[in-house]
Amino acid sequence: MTTISMTVNGKAVTGNVEPRTLLVQFLRENLRLTGTHVGCDTSQCGACVVHVDGAAVKSCTMLAVSCDGSNVTTIEGLANGAELHPMQAAFREHHGLQCGFCTPGMIMSAVDMVNRLGPDLDEKTIREELEGNICRCTGYHNIVKAVEAGAQAMGATGQRVAAE
Amino acid sequence: MYAFSYHQPKTVRQAASLLAKNEDGKILAGGQTLLPTMKQRLAAPPALIDLGKVEGLSGIELKGRSLVIGATTKHVQVATSEIVKQAIPGLAEMAGMIGDPAVRNRGTIGGSVANNDPAADYPAACLALGATIITNTRKIPAEQFFTGLFETALEPGEVIVKISFPIVSKAAYAKFRNPASRYAMVGVFVAKRGSDIRVAVTGAGSNGVFRATALEEALKKRFSPKSLEGVSVSADGLNGDIHASPEYRAHLIGVMAKRAVTAAIGK
Ligand SMILES: Cc1cc2nc3c(=O)[nH]c(=O)nc-3n(C[C@H](O)[C@H](O)[C@H](O)COP(=O)(O)OP(=O)(O)OC[C@H]3O[C@@H](n4cnc5c(N)ncnc54)[C@H](O)[C@@H]3O)c2cc1C
Numbered sequence: 001m002t003t004i005s006m007t008v009n010g011k012a013v014t015g016n017v018e019p020r021t022l023l024v025q026f027l028r029e030n031l032r033l034t035g036t037h038v039g040c041d042t043s044q045c046g047a048c049v050v051h052v053d054g055a056a057v058k059s060c061t062m063l064a065v066s067c068d069g070s071n072v073t074t075i076e077g078l079a080n081g082a083e084l085h086p087m088q089a090a091f092r093e094h095h096g097l098q099c100g101f102c103t104p105g106m107i108m109s110a111v112d113m114v115n116r117l118g119p120d121l122d123e124k125t126i127r128e129e130l131e132g133n134i135c136r137c138t139g140y141h142n143i144v145k146a147v148e149a150g151a152q153a154m155g156a157t158g159q160r161v162a163a164e
Numbered sequence: 165m166y167a168f169s170y171h172q173p174k175t176v177r178q179a180a181s182l183l184a185k186n187e188d189g190k191i192l193a194g195g196q197t198l199l200p201t202m203k204q205r206l207a208a209p210p211a212l213i214d215l216g217k218v219e220g221l222s223g224i225e226l227k228g229r230s231l232v233i234g235a236t237t238k239h240v241q242v243a244t245s246e247i248v249k250q251a252i253p254g255l256a257e258m259a260g261m262i263g264d265p266a267v268r269n270r271g272t273i274g275g276s277v278a279n280n281d282p283a284a285d286y287p288a289a290c291l292a293l294g295a296t297i298i299t300n301t302r303k304i305p306a307e308q309f310f311t312g313l314f315e316t317a318l319e320p321g322e323v324i325v326k327i328s329f330p331i332v333s334k335a336a337y338a339k340f341r342n343p344a345s346r347y348a349m350v351g352v353f354v355a356k357r358g359s360d361i362r363v364a365v366t367g368a369g370s371n372g373v374f375r376a377t378a379l380e381e382a383l384k385k386r387f388s389p390k391s392l393e394g395v396s397v398s399a400d401g402l403n404g405d406i407h408a409s410p411e412y413r414a415h416l417i418g419v420m421a422k423r424a425v426t427a428a429i430g431k
C-alpha cells in the first residue's frame with residue numbers, strides 16, 4: 001500500500017492504495033465519488049473522464065499513484081452548491097441525456113473542450129471532439145446541441161471549471 | 165490487472181537503473197497502451213517505472229535544422245505546438261489525429277514509438293521524415309528502429325529520451341481511420357527534402373510500418389498527385405482482417421498517398 005494525497009474538487013484528500021488501483025477506483029471506492037462512471041473499462045467509452053491538472057483524461061486508464069500531488073476535478077466538482085454548472089444546465093435544458101450513464105464523461109469532456117477551444121464551437125468540431133465519448137441512448141444530436149449551448153453559456157459568464 | 169511494484173524515478177539514469185534491477189519491469193509513460201494491455205492481462209510486468217516525474221524528458225525545441233521532441237511529450241502538445249506547426253506542420257496535424265482528446269492528453273510520442281503498433285501513426289512519421297530515435301545509450305535511425313509487429317531495436321533496459329526530426333520542405337499525413345478504434349486502417353506519411361522523397365505506410369503492412377518504394381520512385385519524377393495515377397501498390401505482404409482485405413488496403417495506400425501529396429503541396 002502507498003499513501004497518496006491529491007486535491008479533489010478543491011478539497012485535500014489522502015488515501016492508501018495499491019499501485020494497481022486505478023484513478024477511477026480511488027475516486028469511486030475510496031472517496032465514494034460515484035458520479036464518475038465506468039462504462040467499458042477498456043479506454044474506449046469516455047464515461048470515466050475527469051480532469052487531472054486541468055486536462056481531460058480517462059480515469060480508468062490512469063493509476064491513482066501517478067496522480068499523487070495532482071489537482072483532480074470530477075463531475076461532483078462542477079456545480080456551485082445548488083446551482084448547476086452552465087454545461088450541466090445545458091444538458092438538462094436540451095435533453096442531452098436519456099439514461100444518463102455517459103453524461104458525467106460527456107460533460108467533463110465538453111468543459112475541457114471549451115477550456116481548450118473557447119466558447120464558439122461549431123457542430124463539426126463538437127462531433128469530432130466527442131470522438132472518445134460513447135452514448136448508447138441519445139443518437140448524439142441533443143448532446144451536440146447541449147454542448148454548443150453550454151459552451152456559449154460558459155463564454156457569457158466567463159466561466160471555466162470552478163475548482164480549477 | 166495483476167499486482168506490481170511501482171517506481172517513480174526523477175532522472176533517466178534512475179529509470180534505467182530501476183529497469184536493470186527489476187527484471188521484466190516496464191516503463192510507464194502515458195499508459196494509454198500499457199494499462200489497457202495490463203487490464204486485459206495480456207501483459208503482467210512485475211514492476212512499473214513511471215516516467216511521469218522525470219525532469220527534462222518532455223518538451224519541443226528546434227536544434228539547427230532539426231525538430232527535437234522529448235519522449236514524454238504528449239500528443240496534445242505536439243498537435244498544438246507553434247514550433248511544430250511552423251517547422252513540420254504535417255507532424256502537428258498527424259498528432260492531432262491520434263485517438264481522441266483524452267488519449268492525446270495522456271499518450272506520449274516515446275510510448276507510441278516504443279510500442280510500434282502496426283496501426284499507430286508516429287512510426288509512419290518517423291520513417292518518412294528520417295527521424296533519429298535517441299535513447300539513454302545511443303542514436304538509432306528510424307530505418308533500423310522499427311523491426312516488426314510491436315518490435316523495435318530497443319534493448320532491454322533502454323529508454324527513449326527524445327526523437328529528432330530533420331526539417332523537410334514538404335510533409336503531410338493522410339489517414340483512413342478504422343471507425344471503431346480510430347487507429348489507422350491505412351495511414352500514409354509523405355515527406356520531401358530536396359530530391360529525397362519518402363512515403364511511409366502504417367496500418368497495412370503485415371510486418372508493421374514500411375516504405376512504399378514504387379510510390380517514392382513515381383514521385384521523384386514530379387512531386388504531384390498526378391505522378392501517382394496508374395501506379396499500383398501490390399497487395400503482397402499486406403494485412404487482411406474483418407475490416408479490410410489486403411487488396412482493399414493496397415488500393416487505400418494509393419488513395420491516401422495522393423491525398424497526402426496534395427496536402428503537402430498546399431503547405
Ligand atoms: C482509445 C485509444 C485510441 C488510440 N488511438 C490511436 C491512434 O489513432 N493512433 C495511434 O498511433 N495511437 C493510438 N492510441 C495509442 C496511444 O497513442 C498511446 O498513447 C501510445 O501508443 C502509447 O503511448 P503511451 O505514452 O501511452 O505509452 P504507454 O502505454 O505508457 O507505454 C507503451 C509501451 O512503450 C514503452 N515505453 C513508453 N515510453 C518509453 C520510453 N520513453 N522508452 C522506452 N520504452 C517506453 C512502455 O514500456 C510500453 O511497453 C490509442 C489509444 C487509445 C486508448
Ligand code: FES
Pocket residue numbers: 037038039040041042043044045046047048049058059060061
Ligand atoms: S470506462 Fe474509461 S473509457 Fe470507458
Ligand code: FES
Pocket residue numbers: 096097098099100101102103134135136137138
Ligand atoms: S444517455 Fe444513456 S448512454 Fe448516453
